Amino acid sequence: MILLEGGHHMLREVLELRLGPDNAGFRERNPVDAMSIADFDDVAYCIKTKDNMFTLFFSMPGFSEISEYGVQSYLNKAYADCGVNFDFNTSTSDGKVFNFSMTFDLSTIPAIGAEAFIDNVSMIKRNVLGAPFFWYFDAIRNGTTPDLAVKIPYRKDESIYLKKGKEDSVVVVFGVTFTDKNDWVVAEVFLREFADARREPALSTAPAVSFSRTAPGELKGLTVDEGESIVFISFALFKRHWDEDKADASVSSLCQFRNYLHYHVKCSKAFMHMRMRKRVDDLLQVLNRAKPPAEGAVERKTWTGRSMN
Amino acid sequence: MSTSQQPYLQCVRSTLTAALCLQNFGCQEVERHNKPEVEVGKSKEVILNPVVISRNENEKVMIEPSVNSLRFSIKIKQADELEEVLVAKFMRFLMQRAEHFMVLRRKAVPGYDLSFLITNVHTETMFKNKVVDFVIQFMEDIDKEVSAMKLGVNSRGRVVAAKFLEQFTY
Numbered sequence: 001m002i003l004l005e006g007g008h009h010m011l012r013e014v015l016e017l018r019l020g021p022d023n024a025g026f027r028e029r030n031p032v033d034a035m036s037i038a039d040f041d042d043v044a045y046c047i048k049t050k051d052n053m054f055t056l057f058f059s060m061p062g063f064s065e066i067s068e069y070g071v072q073s074y075l076n077k078a079y080a081d082c083g084v085n086f087d088f089n090t091s092t093s094d095g096k097v098f099n100f101s102m103t104f105d106l107s108t109i110p111a112i113g114a115e116a117f118i119d120n121v122s123m124i125k126r127n128v129l130g131a132p133f134f135w136y137f138d139a140i141r142n143g144t145t146p147d148l149a150v151k152i153p154y155r156k157d158e159s160i161y162l163k164k165g166k167e168d169s170v171v172v173v174f175g176v177t178f179t180d181k182n183d184w185v186v187a188e189v190f191l192r193e194f195a196d197a198r199r200e201p202a203l204s205t206a207p208a209v210s211f212s213r214t215a216p217g218e219l220k221g222l223t224v225d226e227g228e229s230i231v232f233i234s235f236a237l238f239k240r241h242w243d244e245d246k247a248d249a250s251v252s253s254l255c256q257f258r259n260y261l262h263y264h265v266k267c268s269k270a271f272m273h274m275r276m277r278k279r280v281d282d283l284l285q286v287l288n289r290a291k292p293p294a295e296g297a298v299e300r301k302t303w304t305g306r307s308m309n
Numbered sequence: 310m311s312t313s314q315q316p317y318l319q320c321v322r323s324t325l326t327a328a329l330c331l332q333n334f335g336c337q338e339v340e341r342h343n344k345p346e347v348e349v350g351k352s353k354e355v356i357l358n359p360v361v362i363s364r365n366e367n368e369k370v371m372i373e374p375s376v377n378s379l380r381f382s383i384k385i386k387q388a389d390e391l392e393e394v395l396v397a398k399f400m401r402f403l404m405q406r407a408e409h410f411m412v413l414r415r416k417a418v419p420g421y422d423l424s425f426l427i428t429n430v431h432t433e434t435m436f437k438n439k440v441v442d443f444v445i446q447f448m449e450d451i452d453k454e455v456s457a458m459k460l461g462v463n464s465r466g467r468v469v470a471a472k473f474l475e476q477f478t479y
Contacts, residue, residue, distance in 0.1 A: 002468065002469065002472045003472055003473070003476070181394075182394050182398070185390050185391050185393075185394045186391070186394075186462055188390075188391075189391055189462050189463060189466045190465075190466040190469055190470065192466070193463075193466035193467050193469070193470040194470040194473070194474070196470075197467075197470040197471055197474050198474075200471065202471075202475075202478070203471065203474050203475065203478060205477075205478050206474035206475075206477050206478050207474070207477055209470075209474075237477075241477050246477075249476060249477070250476075250477055253473065253476040253477065257473070260469075260473060261469075264465065264469045267465075268461070268462050268465055271461060271465075272395065272398065272458050272461075272462075273402075275454065275457065275458055275461075276398070276399055276402045276403075276454070277402075279399075279450060279454050280402070280403065280406060280409075282450070283410070283443075283446075283447060283450060284409060284410065286442070286443050286446055286447075287410060287411070287412075287443050289439055289442075289443075290435040290436050290439030290440050290442070290443055291434065291435050291436075292434075292435070292436065
């Protein structure tokens with residue numbers, strides 16, 4: 001598995017078992033009191049079912065900054081005609097604070113079909129994180145982009161920055177931290193490949209990627225968290241990447257980029273461990289050849305050639 | 310790659326075979342003690358001159374013989390940061406398992422990446438030429454392993470980048 005899954009697997013599973021009139025029996029036998037689920041980037045969900053109503057509570061650090069960029073209107077648009085009610089007031093449950101909740105009826109399948117609806121709900125985090133992107137793309141179309149870059153602080157110490165570039169291109173800058181120096185060395189190799197990937201003929205239309213340890217020029221004028229372990233990775237998206245129908249796929253990929261990078265860095269470390277362990281075994285075998293065989297293992301033969309057992 | 314290394318490894322092999330003439334020698338300072346003299350380093354007459362065999366300034370081997378023990382230190386070629394990290398990880402991995410390897414030293418001599426300590430007990434219980442074979446094969450294997458891991462990281466990087474950017478191009 002090279003690319004990370006789009007939605008959240010647990011949300012998908014919980015819904016698949018319960019959605020629709022066919023699953024009424026399952027719903028009755030398995031009510032959910034309060035199921036806590038975690039996602040990447042410190043996002044937390046809480047699921048509650050009561051009779052046939054399903055409520056999903058969502059919490060994300062940095063939500064208040066992100067909600068300035070049209071999250072409510074984007075969510076309402078994304079889940080229109082699905083019978084979903086949003087409640088954008090903060091609520092607390094078991095001591096955890098949630099930013100908003102969404103409720104819908106499990107007994108009816110919405111018009112777009114069960115699978116598409118379940119997909120959509122499991123991608124709730126991507127929808128929340130992607131809303132500022134769509135807001136920015138609209139702003140470019142209307143010519144109302146702010147002068148400074150837009151900052152989306154989706155993680156502690158890490159943010160995504162959006163800035164309009166030349167000729168309708170959008171520059172998306174990720175500020176990514178690497179706490180371990182070994183992680184950084186491997187990630188640097190990966191990032192160099194990202195920057196060079198455009199040389200392949202198949203990828204010549206892909207966004208241009210570059211990275212640097214200092215904040216790029218697009219972020220001038222903003223207070224940017226810089227530091228020893230922070231690197232800035234810039235994606236230059238051309239109009240064909242963010243226009244109309246392509247925007248969905250581009251935003252989904254970008255929302256997962258940081259986790260994708262870290263996941264593969266850790267995979268490389270695991271691969272190296274595997275190789276080292278195998279090599280140690282091989283070397284031990286060679287060393288064991290240096291020891292003479294144990295006393296009792298030497299076959300004893302009589303003078304005429306018969307062996308004693 | 311390994312053919313250009315042959316003269317170097319041949320030289321190391323013959324020097325090591327010559328230096329591995331170890332015999333039991335009780336400690337001269339403390340009664341009834343028997344220590345590897347190269348580690349103690351107190352009596353000048355039981356320690357022989359150390360020999361350094363270098364291929365270039367980044368790759369060398371130091372052999373410190375004495376009457377009952379021998380210390381063999383390797384400095385492995387590390388061309389860039391990634392190789393440095395790989396070598397450091399690999400050495401740490403090996404040194405943690407020093408007990409299994411018997412002849413490996415838990416800490417490398419300063420200035421080198423890895424050290425072996427071979428004593429007269431080892432040469433008495435194991436075939437001497439096989440021990441030398443082991444050390445030479447060890448040196449070859451480490452170089453091969455580091456290049457293989459570096460290649461693995463590079464090809465993984467290529468696949469990771471290609472897969473991700475493909476999503477934008479369909």
